[in-house]
Amino acid sequence: MRIALFATCIGDTMFPQAPQATTHLLERLGHEVVFPISQACCGQMHINTGYFPESVPLIKNHIKTFAPVLDGEWDAIVVPSGSCTGSLRHQQEMVAKNQGMPGMARMAARIAEHTYDLSEFLVDVLGITDVNAYFPHRVTYHSTCHSLRITRVGDRPLQLLRAVEAIDLVELPEAESCCGFGGTFSMKNSQTSTAMLTDKMSNVISTRAEILTAGDYSCLMHIAGGLSRARAGIRAMHLAEILAGTREEPWEAPATTTKLGI
Template sequence: MRIALFATCLADTMFPQAAQATVTILERLGHQVCFPEGQVCCGQMHANTGYFKQAAKITRNHVETFSPVLDGEWDAIVIPSGSCTGAARHEQGLVAEHVGDTALAKRVEQIASHTYDLTELLIDVLGTEDVGAYFPHTVTYHPTCHSLRIAKVADRPYRLLKAVEALTLIDLPDAEVCCGFGGTFSMKNSETSTAMLA
């Protein structure tokens, strides 16, 4: 498959190894990965804080950057972030509708139909749960609110983790309880966020 990577601004600035690992996995599985250079942010932070006009500009950029998927240049778009997957598939359309741009909303919907969280792409599209990983450590997994409730990746991350050679996966009690971070929520409501984390 030919897959376009939407690395996300968070990965680009803070966790570039996540985007790099995505490319490594997909190429090791025999797929071609490209990085559209026009990509920036998904606009989620702007939309979540009520800056719909600014979010619409970001959404237009996303649509322009990833439109080649509609012409068959790529087979899919992959995002290694549940939050940004949710934004690209749901929030961008709401932003377009909020600013009254129905043509943009339609394009967002078309592109969203080719957009996958990394775990979905691996399991649902590529049909693999074992990516050849080895990690001889004990870990737990805390699913993010957006990956569960917006991107709806369900148990896919667990299924991938269970296939990792030598990994011991421990269930996290109350795993579906929010950590309190919530992006801009943690900045605007830091006391509440900290209490939720505790």
């Protein structure tokens, strides 16, 4: 298959190891991955904060950039973020309708039909859960709010993790509870956010995991920041990073990328 990668702005600017690992994994599985160079933010940050008019140029740019999927140039658009996938599916069309742009709304909806979170694409489109990954570490998985409740990836990430060779996958207590990030929520409601983060950290530490994983680096950034300040010794890694390597060909993030945790 020919796949267009939407790296997301946080992936592109702060944690490129997630889109890099996604690309490596998909290419290892025999698919061609292209990176449309004009891609930018999907507008989620603006939309979540109520800046609908300001998000319109970003939505227009996304539609223009990824419209080739409608002509069959690509088979799918894959996103290493349940949060951004949810925004593309549910927010862009909604904002376009709100701003009186029905044509843009229709285009956004059509492109969204071809857009998948990485775990969805692997399990639902490719029909695989075992990607021949090898990761001999103790890992726990955090179900991020948007991936769980908006994109509705369900247990697909766990299906993929359970099939990883040599992994010691331990259940995270209260895995479905919010970590307290929520984008601007963590800044505007910092005390509440910190209390939620403290509960999440306690649950992560209780697993005695080496690695905390999730499908969104935004939440991983929030939790790993707390774990690092607490000197918990737990690293954060995106799901794609765990799935990218094999026993014969280990995958390591390039030295220029950001590693969360100690």
